[in-house]
Amino acid sequence: MNFNFTDEQIAVRDMARDFADRRVRPLADELDKTGRYPQELVKEMAGLSLMGMCVPESLGGAGMDMLAYVLALEEISTACASTGVIMSVNNSLVCEPIKSFATDEQKQRFLVPLAKGEKLGCYALTEPNAGTDAGHQETKAIKKGQSFVLNGTKQFITNGAEADLCIVYASTAPEKGVKGISAFIVETKSPGFKISKKEKKLGIKGSSCVQIVLDNVEVPEANLLHREGEGFKVAMSTLEVGRIGIAAQALGIGQAALTASLKYSKEREQFGQPIANFQAIQFMMADMATRLEAARMLTYKAAQLKGTGARTPVESSQAKLYASEMCMYNAWAAVQIHGGYGYVEDYIPERLFRDAKICEIYEGTSEVQRILIARNLIKEGLSDL
Amino acid sequence: MKFELTDDQKAVQEWARNFSETIVAPVVSKLSDRDKLPMDLLKKLSAEGFMSLMVPEAQGGAGLDSLSFSLVITELARICASTSISVAVTNMIADVLVREGQKHHHDKFLSQLLSGESPTASFCLTENSSGSDASALQMTAKKEGDQYCLNGEKIYVTNGAFSNFFLIMARTNTEINGSKGVSAFLVPRASKGVVIGKEEDKMGLNASSTTRMVFENVLVPESDRLLNEGEGMQVALRALDGGRISVASQALGVAKRSLEAGIEYAKVREQFGKTLGEFQAIQWKIANASTELSAAELLIRRAAWLKSQKLPHRLEASMAKLFSTEMAIRLCDEMIQIHGGYGYIKDYPVEKYYRDVRVTSLYEGTSEIQRTVIAKNILGGL
Numbered sequence: 001m002n003f004n005f006t007d008e009q010i011a012v013r014d015m016a017r018d019f020a021d022r023r024v025r026p027l028a029d030e031l032d033k034t035g036r037y038p039q040e041l042v043k044e045m046a047g048l049s050l051m052g053m054c055v056p057e058s059l060g061g062a063g064m065d066m067l068a069y070v071l072a073l074e075e076i077s078t079a080c081a082s083t084g085v086i087m088s089v090n091n092s093l094v095c096e097p098i099k100s101f102a103t104d105e106q107k108q109r110f111l112v113p114l115a116k117g118e119k120l121g122c123y124a125l126t127e128p129n130a131g132t133d134a135g136h137q138e139t140k141a142i143k144k145g146q147s148f149v150l151n152g153t154k155q156f157i158t159n160g161a162e163a164d165l166c167i168v169y170a171s172t173a174p175e176k177g178v179k180g181i182s183a184f185i186v187e188t189k190s191p192g193f194k195i196s197k198k199e200k201k202l203g204i205k206g207s208s209c210v211q212i213v214l215d216n217v218e219v220p221e222a223n224l225l226h227r228e229g230e231g232f233k234v235a236m237s238t239l240e241v242g243r244i245g246i247a248a249q250a251l252g253i254g255q256a257a258l259t260a261s262l263k264y265s266k267e268r269e270q271f272g273q274p275i276a277n278f279q280a281i282q283f284m285m286a287d288m289a290t291r292l293e294a295a296r297m298l299t300y301k302a303a304q305l306k307g308t309g310a311r312t313p314v315e316s317s318q319a320k321l322y323a324s325e326m327c328m329y330n331a332w333a334a335v336q337i338h339g340g341y342g343y344v345e346d347y348i349p350e351r352l353f354r355d356a357k358i359c360e361i362y363e364g365t366s367e368v369q370r371i372l373i374a375r376n377l378i379k380e381g382l383s384d385l
Numbered sequence: 386m387k388f389e390l391t392d393d394q395k396a397v398q399e400w401a402r403n404f405s406e407t408i409v410a411p412v413v414s415k416l417s418d419r420d421k422l423p424m425d426l427l428k429k430l431s432a433e434g435f436m437s438l439m440v441p442e443a444q445g446g447a448g449l450d451s452l453s454f455s456l457v458i459t460e461l462a463r464i465c466a467s468t469s470i471s472v473a474v475t476n477m478i479a480d481v482l483v484r485e486g487q488k489h490h491h492d493k494f495l496s497q498l499l500s501g502e503s504p505t506a507s508f509c510l511t512e513n514s515s516g517s518d519a520s521a522l523q524m525t526a527k528k529e530g531d532q533y534c535l536n537g538e539k540i541y542v543t544n545g546a547f548s549n550f551f552l553i554m555a556r557t558n559t560e561i562n563g564s565k566g567v568s569a570f571l572v573p574r575a576s577k578g579v580v581i582g583k584e585e586d587k588m589g590l591n592a593s594s595t596t597r598m599v600f601e602n603v604l605v606p607e608s609d610r611l612l613n614e615g616e617g618m619q620v621a622l623r624a625l626d627g628g629r630i631s632v633a634s635q636a637l638g639v640a641k642r643s644l645e646a647g648i649e650y651a652k653v654r655e656q657f658g659k660t661l662g663e664f665q666a667i668q669w670k671i672a673n674a675s676t677e678l679s680a681a682e683l684l685i686r687r688a689a690w691l692k693s694q695k696l697p698h699r700l701e702a703s704m705a706k707l708f709s710t711e712m713a714i715r716l717c718d719e720m721i722q723i724h725g726g727y728g729y730i731k732d733y734p735v736e737k738y739y740r741d742v743r744v745t746s747l748y749e750g751t752s753e754i755q756r757t758v759i760a761k762n763i764l765g766g767l
Binding site: 001002003004005067258262265266276279282283285286287289293294295297298300301314315321322367369370371374375377381382 | 386387388389390391394452641644645648651652662665667668669671672673675676677679680681683684686687690691701704707708753755756757759760761763764
């Protein structure tokens with residue numbers, strides 16, 4: 001056992017921190033207020049190899065391990081959670097399943113440009129009637145010659161407005177339930193691929209979230225990801241990585257809340273002294289810091305294990321559940337410590353509070369994480385760490 | 386980062402688990418709430434090396450690192466929290482002797498722990514009026530020639546009834562308030578004027594001994610002082626730094642056992658035609674408990690690993706202690722809730738886990754002290 005980072009992990013973290021401080025943080029407020037997609041940041045992140053971090057260098061990626069990816073994503077999210085989720089979706093939800101399940105030919109066609117950041121990806125599993133119950137897919141893919149014809153509606157698709165490629169789940173055999181679901185790599189410029197609604201959200205306003213209507217979208221058979229009928233397996237395996245990504249994003253938000261609180265509590269004076277002198281404030285910040293470290297440990301452990309290629313159903317869910325609830329708590333506490341100033345837009349906690357909430361919802365709600373964890377424990381019992 | 390235990394660490398864990406389950410469990414399961422740990426069990430623990438776990442092998446100990454030590458405490462606590470605290474405190478004193486003591490201290494005191502002549506040792510810091518504010522202690526040690534005369538009272542002395550000697554913090558300079566006037570002494574139980582006071586009647590940890598102690602004109606040779614005059618609180622605080630990791634490890638062990646019991650019960654108990662484990666309300670409790678338990682375990686391991694690497698770990702130890710003990714108390718409460726009415730009666734073990742674990746957020750620095758340590762650390766760091 002050791003808790004050291006490798007030199008490479010430290011270098012990546014420092015590089016991401018520098019970029020976050022220099023380029024991302026100054027834009028975060030504007031992105032939040034206008035809802036503008038940070039095209040220029042995504043391009044710069046591609047230049048820094050942040051968009052396909054765990055893809056091998058031979059395929060255009062950075063060839064990093066998953067913990068290095070988590071550290072970088074945490075740093076970006078500390079500055080701006082919207083930019084963090086754009087990065088997270090491309091890395092965790094798009095590059096990872098293609099890396100794990102695609103053919104060599106598909107990797108050359110799709111993964112290389114995604115990893116290089118020449119193309120942006122999105123991930124379409126959720127539907128209007130299939131949220132937590134993701135296996136209940138209503139989108140259909142009907143075989144027609146050498147193609148599949150896709151029809152259906154996808155909901156809450158992050159990066160959907162800007163993406164070039166979309167991993168779409170659809171049922172190729174509805175009578176087989178989850179075993180009839182298949183995954184496709186769909187070009188968003190395909191005829192019939194329509195953005196039907198752009199959502200207005202509580203937070204992470206700098207990233208797009210759209211509804212997509214698939215209206216007779218013809219997808220060549222060569223774009224089928226993994227085998228027909230094994231799409232749900234792809235989805236579940238992908239979510240294990242995706243959840244680690246969201247946990248890393250939550251770490252960033254949680255750290256930002258703590259950093260803002262530490263600074264403010266030393267500057268703000270009441271009753272003739274900085275409020276940092278009061279136990280009520282000290283204890284909130286002690287809890288924030290402790291929970292943040294606990295979340296870090298769970299997230300880093302899940303990342304390290306996932307990086308070895310292992311399945312991490314419990315570890316990913318625990319990291320995501322705990323980190324997202326920590327970040328909600330830390331954002332709440334930051335608002336509370338800032339008092340009235342925490343409630344106004346001039347101070348960061350107001351944005352953090354809105355951004356934090358999504359972490360408890362997307363890529364599996366806290367409720368579904370708890371179900372997954374509990375089912376596994378009841379079946380397998382408590383295991384040694 | 387690498388989260389897997391080494392083969393050596395796994396072997397230590399296995400050794401401690403095996404001893405706890407085969408030697409400790411049969412003995413403690415027969416104890417009533419009024420019984421203390423039998424001397425015979427303490428001697429067996431001592432003979433097996435549990436009382437000198439981190440003492441270097443060259444000095445006759447097991448030579449374990451801090452992480453392995455933490456694993457042992459957790460395994461003992463899974464079976465018996467009282468045993469784990471008796472062992473933890475004794476090891477804390479053994480470590481003080483190795484770290485702060487000279488050869489004559491080793492010959493006179495450490496040797497008693499290694500041979501089992503003194504099955505346990507005790508740490509006497511807390512007094513009636515000084516708990517969290519430990520350095521406000523009032524017990525005095527007055528220099529008289531080449532010896533000191535000790536007078537005062539100590540409370541909450543773990544192992545008070547079992548130990549042959551005590552590590553005592555007393556004030557050598559009454560002119561100075563606070564820590565700089567305090568010195569550390571080693572005092573044999575047989576010294577004239579040492580009175581073992583009443584056993585406290587506690588909520589939990591009933592098999593462990595927790596006594597008051599009275600010292601009336603107890604004469605201690607100068608050579609039985611550790612370090613210099615005025616350095617006693619440093620000795621105490623360094624000891625407590627490690628103590629926080631061991632209390633966190635203890636809380637973790639009790640919590641693990643409690644969660645195991647909760648999961649088992651949820652699998653077999655049926656209501657409304659389903660097992661409890663099929664209800665989301667119960668699944669929630671299990672999911673929360675296991676998630677926080679995993680986080681606590683990792684925080685403990687990191688603090689212990691830092692300590693074993695001789696790296697700074699005060700912040701991490703406080704975080705591990707705060708998080709693990711509060712997690713364990715919540716968890717043990719929720720496992721009673723899963724058991725319903727059965728959780729409240731003594732035929733089932735979960736009420737005992739709750740009573741045993743409740744103390745962990747109190748001793749070796751309350752949660753409030755840990756939060757103060759953490760806050761000072763992070764506020765200083767910006």
